[in-house]
Amino acid sequence: MRLLRLDVDDFGPYRGTQRYDFAGVPGVELLWGENGRGKTSLLNAIRYALFGVVLGRASAQIDLTTVGNRDHGSNEPSPFKTTLTFEHGGQTFKLTRAYGVSDGAGGVRERVSLVRDGDVLGPEERDQQMARLLPEQIARFFLFDAELLQEYEQLLNPGSDAGDKLKAAIERILGVPVLTQARDDVAATLKRARTLQAKAAQKDKATRDLGNNLQIAQDYADQARNNVEALTEQVESLQTDVNEVERSLAGSARYQKLLATRNERRLEVERLQQRSTERNDELAARASEIWRAVASPLVTQRLAELERLDDDLSERYRRAIEAQQGALAVSTGQCPTCKQEVGTAAAALLHPHKPTDDPATLQAEMVALRSRRAALRAIGGDPALIARLEREADQARVDLSDAQGQLDDVEADLADAPPGTLEAVSTIIEQLAGYKASLTNTRNRLAEARADAVAKENAVTALSDRLHRAGAGSTGVEDRRVALLSQLLALLTAAVTDFRDRLRESVEEEATKIFRLLSAEPDYDRLRINDSYGLSILFADGSPVINRSSGYEHVVALSLTAALQRCSPMSGPFITDSPFGRLDGRHKRHVLATLPQISDQVMLLVHDEELDRQMALGLLQDGQLVAEHHLRRVSGRHTQIERGAPA
Amino acid sequence: MTQPAAAGGTERVNVAFTQAVEPVARRLQTRLRMPNLMDVARIAVAFAVRQDLPLGRPSDFGPASNANYNVGSLDPGRDLRGLVLALHPDLTDDPYRVIETLMNVGTLELDRQVNAGTVVSLQDLLVTS
Numbered sequence: 001m002r003l004l005r006l007d008v009d010d011f012g013p014y015r016g017t018q019r020y021d022f023a024g025v026p027g028v029e030l031l032w033g034e035n036g037r038g039k040t041s042l043l044n045a046i047r048y049a050l051f052g053v054v055l056g057r058a059s060a061q062i063d064l065t066t067v068g069n070r071d072h073g074s075n076e077p078s079p080f081k082t083t084l085t086f087e088h089g090g091q092t093f094k095l096t097r098a099y100g101v102s103d104g105a106g107g108v109r110e111r112v113s114l115v116r117d118g119d120v121l122g123p124e125e126r127d128q129q130m131a132r133l134l135p136e137q138i139a140r141f142f143l144f145d146a147e148l149l150q151e152y153e154q155l156l157n158p159g160s161d162a163g164d165k166l167k168a169a170i171e172r173i174l175g176v177p178v179l180t181q182a183r184d185d186v187a188a189t190l191k192r193a194r195t196l197q198a199k200a201a202q203k204d205k206a207t208r209d210l211g212n213n214l215q216i217a218q219d220y221a222d223q224a225r226n227n228v229e230a231l232t233e234q235v236e237s238l239q240t241d242v243n244e245v246e247r248s249l250a251g252s253a254r255y256q257k258l259l260a261t262r263n264e265r266r267l268e269v270e271r272l273q274q275r276s277t278e279r280n281d282e283l284a285a286r287a288s289e290i291w292r293a294v295a296s297p298l299v300t301q302r303l304a305e306l307e308r309l310d311d312d313l314s315e316r317y318r319r320a321i322e323a324q325q326g327a328l329a330v331s332t333g334q335c336p337t338c339k340q341e342v343g344t345a346a347a348a349l350l351h352p353h354k355p356t357d358d359p360a361t362l363q364a365e366m367v368a369l370r371s372r373r374a375a376l377r378a379i380g381g382d383p384a385l386i387a388r389l390e391r392e393a394d395q396a397r398v399d400l401s402d403a404q405g406q407l408d409d410v411e412a413d414l415a416d417a418p419p420g421t422l423e424a425v426s427t428i429i430e431q432l433a434g435y436k437a438s439l440t441n442t443r444n445r446l447a448e449a450r451a452d453a454v455a456k457e458n459a460v461t462a463l464s465d466r467l468h469r470a471g472a473g474s475t476g477v478e479d480r481r482v483a484l485l486s487q488l489l490a491l492l493t494a495a496v497t498d499f500r501d502r503l504r505e506s507v508e509e510e511a512t513k514i515f516r517l518l519s520a521e522p523d524y525d526r527l528r529i530n531d532s533y534g535l536s537i538l539f540a541d542g543s544p545v546i547n548r549s550s551g552y553e554h555v556v557a558l559s560l561t562a563a564l565q566r567c568s569p570m571s572g573p574f575i576t577d578s579p580f581g582r583l584d585g586r587h588k589r590h591v592l593a594t595l596p597q598i599s600d601q602v603m604l605l606v607h608d609e610e611l612d613r614q615m616a617l618g619l620l621q622d623g624q625l626v627a628e629h630h631l632r633r634v635s636g637r638h639t640q641i642e643r644g645a646p647a
Numbered sequence: 648m649t650q651p652a653a654a655g656g657t658e659r660v661n662v663a664f665t666q667a668v669e670p671v672a673r674r675l676q677t678r679l680r681m682p683n684l685m686d687v688a689r690i691a692v693a694f695a696v697r698q699d700l701p702l703g704r705p706s707d708f709g710p711a712s713n714a715n716y717n718v719g720s721l722d723p724g725r726d727l728r729g730l731v732l733a734l735h736p737d738l739t740d741d742p743y744r745v746i747e748t749l750m751n752v753g754t755l756e757l758d759r760q761v762n763a764g765t766v767v768s769l770q771d772l773l774v775t776s
Contacts, residue, residue, distance in 0.1 A: 284682040290769065291689035295730060297774040298697050302734060372736055375729030383773040390769045393680075 001088045001133055001572040002601055006049070009081040009098075010069035012041035013639035020629065020641050022573075026600040027626030028592075030616065032608065032646050037631040038639040039605035043577050047143055049084035049097055051136040052110065060247040064099055064110075071637040088133055091117050095130070134572060138173040140166075141564050142572045167532045173568045174503050176496070183492035190485040194218060194464050197478035201467050210470065214463040221460045224453035231446040238439040245432045255425045258414050265407040272400040279393040286389060292381030299379045306373045313366045320357040326350040461486070503567065504529050510563035511535055511556075517594045518555045520586045527559060535560055554582045558591060562598040574599035580610050592619045613645060661715050662747035664688070664754070669713040671758045678761060679769055684714055685721055688750040692727055694772060695753030696734055702745050711747055718743050 006020040020042070023029050033039040044054045044062075054062040068078025079100025086093050094115040114126040121129060134142065171177065195218060201211025249256050329335050329342045330350050342350070414422055464486075468479040508529040515527050515537075525540040535556050537545040548556070565574065574595075580588045588611065595602045604611070617625065630646040631639050664672055664684075672687045681687050722728055728742045731749070738745065760766040 280680065283680070287682050287686040288689065290681075290686065291693035291727070294690055294693035294772045295696060298734070299730070368736065372733040375726075375733040378724070378726050379730055387770045387773050394768070 001086055001570075003046070003084065003086045003573050004092070005083075005085040006042075006046060007081075007083040007085075008042075008045050010078055011045045011048070011080045011082055012067060012069065013038040013637060014041065014045070014641065015069045015071045015634070015638040018641045021627075021643075022601065022603070023626035025623075025626050026596075027624045028595050028602040028604065028620055029627035029629070030611075030613075030625065030645075031603060031605045031629045031631070032613075033605065033631035033639075034607050034633070036636075037633060039607075039631065040577050041639075042631075042641075043143055043575060043605060045082050046084060046575065047139065049082040049095055050130070050134060051139060052097060052112070053136075068100060069637065071635065093129075093133075134570070135172060137169045138570070140169060141173055141561050141568075143575050164532075170507075170533045170564060171500075173564050173570060174507070175569045176500060176503065179492065179496045179499055183489065183496055186485060186489045186492055190482065190489055191218070193478060193481045193485050194460060197464060197467060197482050200478045207467060207470055210463060210467050214460065214467060217456065217460045217463050221453065221456040224449065224456040227449045228446065228453050231442060231449050234442050235439065235446055238435055238442055242432065242435045242439060245428055245435060249425070249428055249432065252421065252425045252428075255414070255417055255421055256429065258410055258417075259422065259425060259429065262407065262410045262414060265403060265410055269400065269403045269407050272396065272403050276393070276396040276400045279389070279396040283386075283389040283393050286386060289381070290386055292379050293383040293386045294381075295379055296381040296383050299376050299381070303373060303376050306369055306376070310366065310369055310373065313362055313369060316357050317359055317362040317366065320359040320362055323356065324359060504531075504533065506567045507533060507560070507563045508535075510566045511559040514562040514594060514597070515555065515559040517597070518559060518587065518590045519552075520590060521552075524552075527556065533560070551582045551584065551587060555587060555591075558598075562594075565599055572599070573601035573603060575603040575605070577605045578610065579604050579606065589615065589619060592616060596620070596624045608646070658718075658741050659743045659747075660718055662688075662718060662721060662743055662750065663711040663715040664713045665709040665711050665751050666713050667709055668751045668754050672714070672754045675754065675758055675761065685716055687754065688716065688721060689727065690772070691751075691753030691757055692746055692749045693730075693753075694757050695749040696730065698753070698756055700749065700752050700756060702735065702738070702740070702748060704748050705752070708748070708751065711751065718746075722746070 003022045004024070005022060007017065008014045008020075009017050020031075031039060031042065044067075048054050048067075054064065054067050056062045065077035068080040070078065072078070077100060079098070081096065081098040083094060083096045086095070096111075096113045096115075098111045112123075112126070114121045114129060116129070171180075194214065198211045198214040198218060201207040201214065204211070325336055327350075330347045333342050333347070334340070335342055464482055468483060508527060511529070512526045515524075523539055524537050524545065526538050527535045528538050528544070529535055537548055537552065537556065539545065545552075561574070565571065580591065583591060592611075592615070595604070628643075628645045630642055630644065632642050632646075634640050669684075672684055672691070675681075675691075676684055676687045679687070679690070681690075718728075722743075727746055731742045731745050732738060735745075757766065766772060
């Protein structure tokens with residue numbers, strides 16, 4: 001497909017009838033326009049012409065009643081029209097879509113027409129023709145919106161919603177559905193053949209039971225398949241709900257973030273409140289013992305004194321006993337211990353040991369002292385423990401106070417919200433959480449239902465095989481038909497797998513070629529594709545680049561898009577808004593130099609801050625830059641498309 | 648009627664804050680975040696003996712007739728009593744009367760030091776190294 005011309009009537013800022021003539025030769029064309037002039041609107045005009053939709057931020061569909069030009073000052077829905085002329089396979093097509101034609105009851109409606117080589121196609125043929133030429137599901141690879149780059153990263157996370165949708169779109173552009181539809185058609189034919197096989201078997205006495213069982217098994221398998229289909233629809237419906245609610249939240253991102261922060265901080269305050277309570281409780285549990293820790297230094301000091309006194313008393317007591325025994329020996333002439341006679345000489349030696357202290361008095365003092373010592377030892381007390389518990393309780397209190405302060409700040413910010421905003425956002429967030437929970441639940445049920453359907457299908461196959469082996473004449477024709485279709489189904493199933501594998505290899509190879517042209521990092525060696533067509537960057541040693549930059553996200557997405565264009569049986573223009581948004585100067589040069597290899601028809605919607613015109617002229621030599629247009633401001637609601645670069 | 652403990656007389660079974668000291672004790676309870684007023688009373692006794700405050704009652708002591716505690720609750724292991732007697736072996740007064748004195752004068756002294764900024768938290772009452 002090659003675009004030839006776009007005519008717009010009162011579409012967005014394009015007041016009146018205006019035309020954009022695409023270059024008639026292969027190459028890159030540039031459309032220059034400042035912010036707000038209508039670059040995205042022009043991309044949307046092409047999108048509207050092709051698919052009847054106009055997209056805003058985050059791919060949200062824009063209400064068509066707001067699309068018409070408002071330069072006349074009215075706030076009423078304004079009519080608008082787009083006509084896209086293109087050629088494909090040697091034929092010229094003119095696709096017109098007009099919005100706002102009265103339906104006779106004061107309302108608005110849309111009118112679409114497709115003219116092929118001068119012949120107006122009927123509605124059915126028109127839709128079939130458009131679905132063949134450029135299905136809406138793969139529009140993203142032709143009308144490239146750099147703001148949707150994050151979706152390509154989702155391909156690295158198998159099972160993600162955006163990734164699954166993108167994978168389906170990729171397989172569509174690569175032509176996988178041709179095979180999968182053939183496989184599904186054969187599966188449906190096989191199912192009908194088995195029904196006939198069961199009926200034929202039921203007519204024969206010898207195979208009646210098997211036939212009955214096969215029919216019952218088929219019924220069960222049908223129910224299981226219906227269940228899978230119903231759950232699949234539920235999942236899609238819930239996913240749509242989730243997407244819509246997420247879109248409705250997009251406009252209140254600030255309050256959504258504040259509410260999330262508030263909820264986090266509330267939880268943090270609750271956690272710290274709990275911790276503070278626990279620390280206080282720990283200290284309170286020791287409160288009746290704190291006095292012991294307070295008395296502890298004095299108790300320790302007094303205990304040391306008592307130890308010394310006890311030592312002194314013990315020594316004095318020993319000496320007093322010795323003196324008492326000596327005096328007794330001298331006075332009685334006999335040792336009171338060993339009962340030996342004490343001679344004069346020995347008595348002279350014992351004579352100086354006169355008793356000075358009364359042992360009984362000393363003993364009583366010792367008993368009293370040791371009683372005091374025991375009382376003091378009983379005091380105990382652990383000052384370090386009490387100090388630690390109090391420090392921890394204090395810290396918990398400070399942490400709680402800080403968290404409460406932060407919560408108060410967020411509450412103050414939220415208090416500035418317009419009346420009703422928070423309630424509305426909270427409601428939507430709750431709604432979203434509900435949808436997401438339902439979605440997860442339904443997905444789980446779907447996975448179970450799929451497994452159940454496979455089991456039931458296997459049961460049908462087993463019974464069908466048994467009938468075939470039974471070799472009854474009454475089912476012979478049906479058996480052979482089932483056998484043939486089974487083999488065909490197996491062949492197509494294997495072909496789908498093989499085709500996918502080969503496509504992935506081709507996409508990986510082509511994407512790597514483009515990536516090497518785009519990348520400015522010599523250590524980045526190649527790309528590796530996963531089952532979902534997600535691409536990882538690899539170093540030369542085969543290890544993946546972890547957490548690649550947003551700039552390289554852009555480069556990888558462009559590589560994939562270019563590879564899909566090359567590997568696809570469909571070919572078309574590559575029109576991109578803000579193509580260099582995340583790229584530095586070096587990568588911009590690489591992208592610009594590579595663009596002519598992506599498609600025969602490349603159109604870039606840029607502003608002069610994003611792309612230096614002299615650089616573009618320098619890189620797109622040898623006739624690669626085939627046309628330039630610019631968007632001239634007439635007023636805030638009126639832009640004019642003009643040929644050539646801006647002055 | 649009580650008799651000196653050393654003489655083997657009957658010891659008192661209740662102790663109390665005076666009217667003037669009780670509000671001070673409650674203030675300290677809040678400041679030190681103690682669950683019970685009795686905890687303040689015990690800490691005050693320990694603080695008083697650490698400060699070596701006189702065991703005798705000052706002339707302006709006043710009647711101890713406010714918050715009233717059974718000594719079995721205040722000193723269930725009789726360790727406070729043991730502390731006072733171990734530190735003052737020559738004590739002839741009823742030890743629980745002394746404890747009552749110390750909990751009142753200790754509370755006032757502790758409050759004075761809190762107000763002076765000498766004591767800000769429990770840790771200031773502890774020697775941990």
